[in-house]
Amino acid sequence: MPTTKHQVQLEHAVSKGERVEIDWTHKESLRAGTLLCDDHGPVLRAVGFHLEPGEPERPGRALRLFAAQRDLTPGLWEGLHVERRGWSVAWVTLSDKGARGERIDTAGPLVGEMLGEHLDVSLTMGYLLPDDQSSLQLLLMDLAWGQGVDLIVTTGGTGVAPRDVAPDATLRVIEKRLPGMERAxxxxxxxxxxxxxxxxxxxxxxxxxxxINLPGSPKAVRECLGVVLPALRHTLEKLHGDPSDCGGA
Structure with a gap:
């Protein structure tokens, strides 16, 4: 099957690592971490997405946020094809004190570090939220449906305190529960x-x-994430349609 070619318009020069918003009008959706490449290699990596509200005289636009993979000149970049290399991950720390700046978050960055050591990670994003169920539900749906993040790990808020709401928010949005991971x-x-x-x-x-929900302490993050790490790549591959049998180690 021929590879679909895309084109993007850059209004100004973009330095390597710099982020740029592009009006993405192509039918092919781009999950977070996806690369747009030309014959010389990666050009842009998709790192975000948002809808720009419309006005009576102007319709809304779907703007995709990209990170330049090399220095880019302004103008029309044509003949770009899509490549997936590795998995996109996001960690979300729930902490009222952290959100108020009263506590330094170490659990979330630890999640990113551990995943980077055990998975082929193409993109890592981190978020710090107060212990609010509605905010977490909205973020989970945006990361999954809007941004297309492959693996989302929350830390904190898994107990029975009044402000422990991570499981409640997660149960409201997930479609298939994985009790084996929970038991492990x-x-x-x-x-x-x-x-x-x-x-x-x-x-x-x-x-x-x-x-996946994890407890909030770095020690518990190491324990709980460590026990499911060996199953993550296989889980993601099956989720994305890998047809191979599950009987192997």
Whole structure:
């Protein structure tokens, strides 16, 4: 099947690593981390997406945020093809104190570090939110449906305190629950502390995205994420349509 070719218009020069918004009108959707390449290699990497509201005289636009993979000159870039290399990941830390700047978040960056060591990661994004269910639900849906992030990991808010809402928000949006991952994390934590009995951490899928809740402490992040790491690549591959059998190690 012939490779679909795309073109983008750059209004000004863009330096390597700089981000630029492009009016993406092509039918082919781009998941976060996807590359647009020419014959010389990667040109742009999709790193975000948002809808620009319209006005009575002007319709809204779908703007895709790209990161330049090399220095780019202004003008029309033609003959670009899409490539997927690696997985896009996002960590989301839930912390009222962190969101107010009263606590430094170490759990979220640790998630990004661990995933980068064990997966072929093309793009990592991080978010810090207060313990608010509606905000988390909206972000999870945007990351999965809007941005097309492959793996979304939350930290914090998995217990029974009044502001522990990560599982509640996740259950409202996921389509397929993964109780095996949940049991594995609980079992690993119970070997360290009986307090793990009150964890309500959830794992499941939304579209082509895998969502996993982790506790908020760096120690618990290492334990719980560590026990599911060996299954993540296989899970993502199956979620994206890998037809191979699951019987192998």
């Amino acid at each position: 994390m609980t079992s690993e934590s119970l070997a360290k502390t009986p307090h793990a009995m009150i964890s309500r951490a959830v794992a499941g899928t939304l579209g082509l995205s895998l969502i």
